[in-house]
Amino acid sequence: MANPKRLGELIQAASRRFAQQGLARFAAHGLSPSRVRLLTLVSETPGMRMVEAAQALGVSQRAVTALVDALESEGLARRRPDPSDRRALRLELTAAGREALATIGDLQEQVSSDIFAGLSSADQSELERLLVAFLEGESR
Numbered sequence: 001m002a003n004p005k006r007l008g009e010l011i012q013a014a015s016r017r018f019a020q021q022g023l024a025r026f027a028a029h030g031l032s033p034s035r036v037r038l039l040t041l042v043s044e045t046p047g048m049r050m051v052e053a054a055q056a057l058g059v060s061q062r063a064v065t066a067l068v069d070a071l072e073s074e075g076l077a078r079r080r081p082d083p084s085d086r087r088a089l090r091l092e093l094t095a096a097g098r099e100a101l102a103t104i105g106d107l108q109e110q111v112s113s114d115i116f117a118g119l120s121s122a123d124q125s126e127l128e129r130l131l132v133a134f135l136e137g138e139s140r
Contacts, residue, residue, distance in 0.1 A: 042092065
């Protein structure tokens with residue numbers, strides 16, 4: 001029988017490896033993890049309010065404001081008034097933001113390809129099956 005402690009350590013090590021390689025690739029393109037998360041979130045929920053972004057990211061509204069300021073100054077996102085609440089602002093990506101998101105997707109694919117290059121296609125499929133089973137079992 002497998003050692004559950006060892007399995008947990010391996011999952012953590014794999015997660016760290018992804019994070020380290022992802023951070024290095026993103027940093028080379030001027031993308032921090034928080035910017036990647038916000039760009040991805042806004043692309044998945046166009047027009048979301050800034051307060052909703054803060055809640056979804058688990059950060060303060062002040063932190064989101066700083067992130068949006070940076071993205072806006074780089075032309076990646078913009079604020080739009082909320083037509084139903086003039087005090088609220090909604091977020092959307094610009095064309096440059098959508099291009100950055102495409103770059104993020106490419107970088108994520110490159111990191112994954114590099115990490116899994118040492119595994120056969122069959123091993124990759126088996127790992128995927130096991131991880132899905134693990135994650136589905138976790139939600140029960």
